[in-house]
Amino acid sequence: MSTTRNMKLITGVLEAILAIPVLGAIIIxxxxxxxxxxMLVLHIITLMLAVQVQGPLAGSIVGIIASCLGWIPFVGWMLHAAAAIVLLLEYFSRRLQRR
Structure with missing residues (x-):
């Protein structure tokens, strides 16, 4: 498994945890x-790794936006959920393509 895919999985799961309404707010x-x-640092690292292997960038970009605007109560929740979904879709779609 590549480093980029591992980072997409890690950041996707962490974003999903932050997207849980009360739990995410308590953690933050x-x-x-x-x-x-x-999360901003992790998303930037994931983005740089994805650029190197010419992989999908959308999940990391949404994650960077979520990290920058995550302090806004409902906007942050929606962005964390969106980032988690996109990152995990990128992770699993790449996995299915290699089979």
Whole structure:
């Protein structure tokens, strides 16, 4: 399994956790918004890896936007959910193409 695919899976699962309404809010607020900074860094790394292998970029771009706007209550929830869906779709679609 490639590093890019691993990062898409990791960031997709973490975004899905942050998209859980009450749990995601508790995680973000109790840690002083640091999870958003960590996710921003992870999405930038994933984007750079995807550019190197000419893979899909949409999930990482949506994740970067979600990390930057995640502090806005309902907008953040929708963006985290969208990022999780796109990242996991990219992960699984690439997996199905290689079979």
């Amino acid at each position: 607020l109790s840690n002083g918004w640091m999870p958003l900074v960590i």
